[in-house]
Amino acid sequence: MRITTLKLLAVVLLISWMGILDGSAQSALDLRINEILVDNQSNYLDDFGQHSPWIEIFNSAYNSVDIGGLYLTDDLSNPTKYRIASGQTMTVIPPRSYIVFWANNMPTHGIKHLNFILKEGSVIALFDASGKTLIDSVSVPGNVIPDITFGRTIDGGPEWANLPKSTPAANNDTEFRPMAGEKFVEMDPTGFGMAVIAMAVVFFALALLFIFFKNMSRVIGLDLNKQKIARALTKARLGKETESEKESIVKDEEYQVSGEVNAAIAMTLFMYSTEMHDDESTVLTINKVSRTYSPWSSKIYGLRQYPK
Known part of the structure; x- marks a missing residue:
């Protein structure tokens, strides 16, 4: 019995672990290379105050995604060229947000500084943690214009173009609506x-x-x-x-009256016939009062009377 329980527990843990891996993979697949700048002469400055080429990655999901452990490369034959350090808070991309990497071949400057430089005609690719699944890629166009970025016209959208404004870590669509x-x-x-x-x-x-x-x-x-x-x-x-x-029957039901009502009607008629008043005269007789004073103004009735 105990062995069976342990087997079931192991199966449940295995399924849960696979679900976590699958959820992480699905979250990583929501990442998109969103905007790049090859020739940075007077544009965005890195944390060392230098004008370096940069790559913007967009999280198109509505949940946070940790880009740590994934790979960025400019050579499809070497998909694991630069591994993004994992376990760092700065590699967690909030929902519908961005992260910028500097392609200046100076990885010693920090996690966001890559070990290659952007060049015209090269390819930028993002691979998953296994280094085998391609998440997203873009070909760098030739004849780049200084300080003009090449990116998606709408964040995460399919169309690419030279953008009228460079928007590192911001929405590419700057048109007023x-x-x-x-x-x-x-x-x-x-x-x-x-x-x-x-x-x-x-x-x-x-x-x-x-x-x-x-x-x-x-x-x-x-x-x-x-x-x-x-x-x-x-x-x-x-x-x-x-x-x-x-x-x-219908008429009888409609006009049927209860016995109590009949008794009340009969009693009312009996009392009306037996207790009728006589006709009373409407003539008023006024007799003269024998007193010479008006009783209305007499004060004797208001005096205190003492017992005899």
């Missing part, structure tokens, strides 16, 4: 079109709600009619009434 809101303002400066669209959307939604509830009421009405018909058929099968009897 207005936002959607700015385009809408240009097309509809007064806002009338937006108001019409908003009203159309509201009325369209109200129309849909009207159609929905109307159809729902019809469906509910059909269900109620089906229930009434089913009850009538059930009564007809059980009681075997005739059509006239069915109509009378």
